[in-house]
Amino acid sequence: MSIQDTNVSETIDFTKFADLSPFELKDKLIEVAQSVPDRILLDAGRGNPNFLATLPRKAFLRLGDFALEESERSYSYLNQGFGGIPDGVGVVERFDTFAKDNQGKEGVEFLQKAISYAKDRLGIDKQVFLNEFVNAFLACNYPVPSRMLTNIEKVVKQYIGEEMYGDLPMSTDFDLFATEGGTASMTYTFATMAHNGLLKKGDKVALITPIFTPYLEIPELAEYELEIVEIRLDETTWQLPQSEIEKLADPEIKLLCVVNPANPASVKFSDDTLNRLTDFVNTQRKDLFIITDDVYGTFADNFVSLFAKLPYNTLCVYSFSKYFGATGWRLGTIGIHHENVFDDAMRALPEAHQLQLDNRYKTLTPDPRSIKFIDRIVADSRAVALNHTAGLALPQQVQMALFSLNCLMDLEDNYKASCKRIIRERYVTLYKNMGVEVEENIDRVDYYTLLELDTLGGKLYGDAFVQWFKESGKGKDFLFRLAYKTGVILLPGKGFDVVHPSVRVSLANLTHHEYELIGRETRSVLDDYFAEFQAEIA
Template sequence: MTTSNTQALPTIDFTKFANLSPFELKDKLIEVAKAVPDRILLDAGRGNPNFLATLPRKAFLRLGDFAIEESERSYSYLNEGFGGIPDGVGVVERFDTFAKENLNRDGVKFLQKAISYANDRLGIDKQAFLHEFVNAFLACNYPVPSRMLTNIEKVVKQYIGEEMYGPMPMTTDFDLFATEGGTASMAYTFASMFNNGLLKKGDKVALVTPIFTPYLEIPELVEYELEIVELRLDEKTWQLPQSEIEKLADTGIKLLCVVNPANPASVKFSNDTLDRLTDFVNTQRKDLFIITDDVYGTFADNFISLFAKLPYNTLCVYSFSKYFGATGWRLGTIGIHYENVFDDAMRALPEAHQLQLDNRYKTLTPEPRDIKFIDRIVADSRAVALNHTAGLALPQQVQMALFSLSCLMDLEDNYKAACKRIIRERYTTLYKNMGVEIEENEDRVDYYTLLELDTLGGKLYGEEFVQWFKDNNKGKDFLFVLAHKTGVILLPGKGFDVVHSSVRVSLANLTHHDYELIGRETRAVLDAYYAEYQAR
């Protein structure tokens, strides 16, 4: 890769891309970068990590070997390749024999420890645990319960609790629904809030912005048509000022959506922000619905979720995609505490509305009003009529549980430390190669970083340059110039509703050396703008 490319930038009408999602705009940037032959393409636009957890994947494969053996015990007199559904009788003893014979195979020792951990720490009977895992791997039955298999839910609840509560006293008094990733969790939750009268067209929804783009786009869909109220993070500290929290005093705001740690800023709520928001909701807005999307929380130090601070009000969306390098597995959860505002709000609906909902869910139970909101999400995910076929594929649930167990049993947090180290070293490398001093921030997570062009320009070249940069709309074409001259692909901060000229760099998906190059090439493009400014 080199910045010495002298080809002219293709004539591009940037205005026609104004309404594109940043993830769609990325494809246009790649087209521009590929227009130059023999070019190394460095795509730091999307946050798919290039690291992943291997041990729980190995355990999944070894479990599969054992599960197949269990299945083949039935109908063994028939042709090879024919098996039955294991009944679980004697499964623990047979697994012990299997483990002794295969102890040198990666993943077998992990499974032994997992069975022991589940029994000792979670009180799960060994036979029940193994039998559930074997049949789930084979996927020979429908998901029952549809929301999540019983013992797998216990395992994942323990993991979610330990990660979301941080240093706070922890509880597992909540239900989980296993979903096809965080995106499915979001889509299902919004749909069920409308189906159950918790939201209606024209209602106000507060978003803590800048925010992950779909949260900006979902409320504007024709089936929802919600009014967005922005609670803007301070773009210097990336914390929520009290003046923004106090916007929630408007009782017309029904729902608050939070991504914590933030995307694209990759900074978690400080303890002060959490405390002030918690106090305000508890004293003035006990009726507020909250959705917190905490996918990046596992990369933060001492992370505490709103799910822990405001358990009554908060629905938690968590995805396994980033931390375990599992975006293709599509693994996510919705968590709601046993006592929650969603159920209480449904019970308080007018009788006429209650009768409508009775009719909607009458095929599920003689007492449809007893169906909890989280179980209505499950039913709605299959249009109610197909509730009996709802639920995440069982092998996916098995892998989710094995991911969870890998962290629960990692008492020294070795995997967590490695994940944090790799992204934070890339952060340091990027800024070092741009020639920019790093400011310490204990709430910074570093999965992404936001290069604020105004701030960078001021640090490197002074405020007069920044004013010229703004006056001449240079931030508008920066991404295209960068892509064309260097092959570096970044995402616009504006797509996440960032006010100032900025670009998002994912620190998860390229090599350490690549971030050295990105830092140098980004600085080279900024230097070229500065040369243009000096020669004006």
């Protein structure tokens, strides 16, 4: 097949895809790839991992066995299949018997250790802990408190603290709201900021770009109509230049949105970037709202979140989806410290606005102004009127707690080491099979990698090729040619607001061997472009 045969760009009108999210464009690329019969599809477009944590899932199932036994005790004289709500009396002794009877079953020992850990490290009474877990698994009550079950929140707070604070002194002086994944956390937070006057139409929101596409799209929605100010990462180092940080001096910028480690670049803030940004906010923008999305932080070495560095200003969004292979569980949290800029800004609103908010939340309490910002997020998630039915499903909260305990009790960090190793080996394999030397970077995380086509082309073929590649607009049809010729699906960097022609490769969702193939096939397509270049200049 000749180069001309493989160049599908002549038959595709790219302009009609200009406004598509990269995740929607991916479906078009798959159509192109599948137009070739008997094609093996290598979809490295989406970041759903192909690895997952099994032990906390086994513990979930064993807890279910015990919970059902507890339920059946209540109405044992009735027909089989009928149970009641356990009262927790004697639950610890019965669990000890259950554990002995099921000795050797994976997951049972995990639960025993979890009960011990909760008592020793978190001060949670064993009976209270077990009873909360049993009833939550059975899901026989509404979530109470609706924001998050009391002891499950203690467990998850400890996990978030240990993962987000790095070597800094850890605090658990924050509240959590369990949500249906990180995406729900984002959605709820923007909505409540708008409902409470913390964001108004026409306000400026700063985004550290390139960034996860929804952060680019949400502010422009009709219900928000926010003006975006880009705080651009240096696309060589993927760190923040001081000149970009200083854009935040504009008092009209109300909110800063951060994804750290970055998506699509998959590089965390360096200590220097963190310190400079922290110093700037503390000295010049103490009133700034910050949302940090730290879903990839657990894959980084020595990760420290803005949630730890700037606790007063920062709301943390965390999702369990990637690290535990649990995108289908829809598990996320919103974290806000007890002393925070969100609550203080609400208290400082003009009286007329306060009266409007009193009216909005008056059905919840005689003193609506006492409702914290995070609890307003909970209420707004159910249109206030249905606040009494708010909250993440209780079995989901149980699995979230078990995931947290999986890491809290892993004193040697074996699970973390395995997660890091699997994606980092894939990174090396991909680049090695493209014929590109891997450069060391202590801040690189490797959940994704961004192939900057001009930089890559320069390393492989020289600067003259890069200039031709740009001037010929080859970057826009690279993904389609790659999909058509090889069946490899990647996402465009442009969709994440990357300036240079680039594509994002997820290193989480395929096998080691498949990343070998992607590396070779990507190099093959680049070689085709180079052959075109040589033919034109000959």
